[in-house]
Amino acid sequence: MSFLKIASAHKAYKTPEGGLIHALDDVSLDVRNNEFLTLLGPSGCGKTTLLKCIAGFEDIDSGEISFEEQSLKGVPAHRRPFNTVFQSYALFPHLSIANNVGYGLDVTGVAKGERNKRVEEALELVGLAGFGSREPKQLSGGQQQRVALARSLVLKPRVLLLDEPLSALDRKMRENMQIELKNLQHSVGITFVFVTHDQEEALAMSDRIAVVANGKVQQLAAPTEIYDEPANEFVANFVGxxxxxxxxxxxxxxxxxxxxxxxxxxxxxxxxxxxxxxxxxxxxxxxxxxxxxxxxxxxxxxxxxxxxxxxxxxxxxxxxxxxxxxxxxxxxxxxxxxxxxxxxxxxxxxxxxxxxxxxxxxxxxxx
Ligand SMILES: Nc1ncnc2c1ncn2[C@@H]1O[C@H](COP(=O)(O)OP(=O)(O)OP(=O)(O)O)[C@@H](O)[C@H]1O
Ligand SMILES: [Mg+2]
Missing domain, CATH: 2.40.50.140 (Nucleic acid-binding proteins)
Structure with missing residues (x-):
């Protein structure tokens, strides 16, 4: 059974000048259950657009997106078993870390005991056990990013969509988080679709990489194959x-x-x-x-x-x-x-x- 499938997806945006931008131009992609798949490509190639279409924040013009063989057409974002971690992870500044993480559970009315247990677990997963009563401003940038991650993980999505979640961090922190995130993905068994324009990050973290340019998937393969056997000149020059x-x-x-x-x-x-x-x-x-x-x-x-x-x-x-x-x-x-x-x-x-x-x-x- 296919897991998350994108078939011949097209998405065009109108420009103020009256033109059209083909943000997704015939994108087909099979995401496997439990994998860490990265969308890698230059600025403006359509990565965020694809993530938004998967999440349900945008609709594709044609083609199909399906999850476990069920079309997602017309399914609103909150009904999809996905969650998104954005680049700007905006925590609620006046809420404690625990309440930031538990926010999504409160909204869906999960009972208090269960809610607290899951918040604890999620904080533990991201290495922040014991930080629940702090406020966001008392954490470093990397720790805040981990809270944003915990906030998504606590909802137990089947797929976590991550749009350049590490780009605000400095290099060392970023490298640490790359390893942590990869280990975390393995231990929770949630499928990650991760967006980056950083080729080293993509090579380091992914089970497979989809190299995207001009709204098209140029190559979909394991990191070593992308590096050793680039499918075309674009991939050869963009990766390494x-x-x-x-x-x-x-x-x-x-x-x-x-x-x-x-x-x-x-x-x-x-x-x-x-x-x-x-x-x-x-x-x-x-x-x-x-x-x-x-x-x-x-x-x-x-x-x-x-x-x-x-x-x-x-x-x-x-x-x-x-x-x-x-x-x-x-x-x-x-x-x-x-x-x-x-x-x-x-x-x-x-x-x-x-x-x-x-x-x-x-x-x-x-x-
Ligand atoms: N709401 C919109 N209206 C018009 N054009 C848009 C809109 N959103 C995105 N675009 C255009 O679609 C193309 C793809 O944008 P997208 O945000 O998906 O790129 P990206 O790969 O995420 O880039 P970046 O790495 O800079 O985040 C770009 O040319 C962008 O200008
Ligand atoms: Mg983007």
């Missing part, structure tokens, strides 16, 4: 850093392909999905490009370039390498403690190589 070379397969030997690129001589890649004559985009992650040793022993598949800049970021040295035809490749070179002669000056000629297995190929669009 990619070096992309366009080319044509000129020879094939088993799974080993030789590709002629515009800015380079021939390079190699392995793939069983492409053959001679295919136009492809070769995607190489910065950590897969290595500096070839000078002199003899230069590996077969390498790319010539000239260093434009070298940037030390702590764990890595990032090299920006001009690889011809106006393109720059980014190389992440691991930094080891004490390596100080490593900073490579601008203007140095280098050869970059990679294992053909590390290259990912995408079909070139329009070819």
């Amino acid at each position: 850093t990619s070096n992309i070379f366009s080319g044509k397969v000129v020879a094939k030997d088993g799974a080993l392909l030789t590709i002629e690129t515009a800015n380079q001589r021939q390079v190699l890649a392995t793939s069983d999905r492409f053959g001679r004559g295919d136009h492809v985009e070769l995607v190489l992650r910065p950590e897969h490009l290595k500096l070839a040793p000078s002199g003899n022993g230069i590996p077969e598949s390498c790319i010539d370039g000239t260093v434009e800049a070298s940037v030390f970021v702590g764990s890595d040295l990032h090299l920006h390498v001009d690889v011809g035809k106006g393109r720059t490749a980014i190389v992440h070179h691991r930094h080891n403690r004490g390596d100080d002669g490593e900073r490579i000056e601008a203007g140095t000629s280098v050869k970059l190589y990679y294992s053909p297995n590390a290259a990912h190929l995408i079909k070139a669009i329009g070819r």
